[in-house]
Amino acid sequence: MYEKQVPDGVEDCLPEECAIKRDIENRLRSEFYKSGYDEIETPAYEYYDVFQGGVGSYMQESMIKFIDPKGRILVLRPDITVPIARVAATKLGGGVKRLFYIQDSFSCAEPAAGKAGQFTQAGVELIGDAAYQADAEVIALAVRALKTAGLREFTIDIGQVAFFKGLINGLQCNDNQADELRHAVDSKDIGAIESAAEKIGMGAYLKEKILRLPGLFGKKEVFDEALSLSDSGECAAAVENLRNVYALLESLGLEEHISVDLGILHDIAYYSGIIFRGITPGIGFPVVSGGRYDGLLERFGEPAAATGFALGIKRVMIAMERQGLLKGGLGGVTVVSCAAPQCGIAAQFADSLKARGKRAVLYAGLSKDETKAFKNKTGAAEAVYIGPDGAEERL
Secondary structure (H helix, E strand, C coil): CCCCCCCCCCCCCCHHHHHHHHHHHHHHHHHHHHCCCEECCCCCEEEHHHHCCCCCHHHHHHCEEEECCCCCEEEECCCCHHHHHHHHHHHCCCCCEEEEEEEEEECCCEHHHCECCEEEEEEEEEECCCCHHHHHHHHHHHHHHHHHHCCCCCEEEEEEHHHHHHHHCCCCCCHHHHHHHHHHHHCCCHHHHHHHHHHHCCCHHHHHHHHHHHHCEECCCHHHHHHCCCCCHHHHHHHHHHHHHHHHHHHCCCHHHEEEECCCCCCCCCCCCEEEEEECCCCCCCCEEEEECCCCHHHHCCCCCEEEEEEEHHHHHHHHHHCCCCCCCCCCEEEEEECHHHHHHHHHHHHHHHHCCCEEEECCCCCHHHHHHHHHHHCCCEEEEECCCCCEEEC
């Protein structure tokens, strides 16, 4: 019944799209490597325990779970940062590590939320550096990555989850209630914020402050407005940290791509400090997101500061297509054929095309008319026939 279909949330990547996708991935791989990051791969599935804590209830609900022959619960990785944290804590030792990946993640599909069941992400993790300069480095690399992929118009919104945590410090609520409130603020849904606050039993004074968070966005004028909401040391330190990161990005000439938004919090619970997401015209979902997650490695026995981001390849491609920027695809193929005595010359000619970065198919032993018919049948860009005398003729 389903033999000609694919499951909901996944799709085939056909040759033209696959060629564009690989080109973007290869350019990003080169950019990350030249920026001092080393590539890493993790398994497509992990023990459920790896993701059981620290990712939040929203990711927990979207995991694709299954049972191995020994009865242990496994999951297709819904996130790549957590497995890399596992590797860094258990196999790579101390010190500063710069890692990058280009891998697929998996989740229960939510098309309305822009979430596919399988999606390729390209990202980096900078582990072992707690300084604000590390956050700025990663955000600057996210800007370069989007430009390398081919985007020109985009904004990186930066926030500070510690500011939100400072506001609600001391609030009596369980993890699910905290996740609901964080999700409501992140979605800028005033009704959902009021509903979550009511479930928690939040006082009117604090609720008024939380309701102002979705409107705290803009440029550096946001910093003073944020400080007016709270006199707590945690909130003040968060704003100062954000101010330092913004100033460094400004000095790097990236201000046109940077905006401040203290209402972004992300659904994933492991973020602890600076967070950010990239938006671009033509698509209603972030094309890149990331931030600092200093407590995650401690879950695997090796406390360390860390920050990073993940870029959604498909989302970038959709945005580029809608902005008229998507280029590349399959290069034209040249069919090379020949009279039987000239197979060696034809092979050398095909190899010379490949050496120049062109695509060539050697199909020896055809007549000139058969070569022309083969070219038309296969849709090749051109055909070259090597005659009995060794002369080249383009068809």
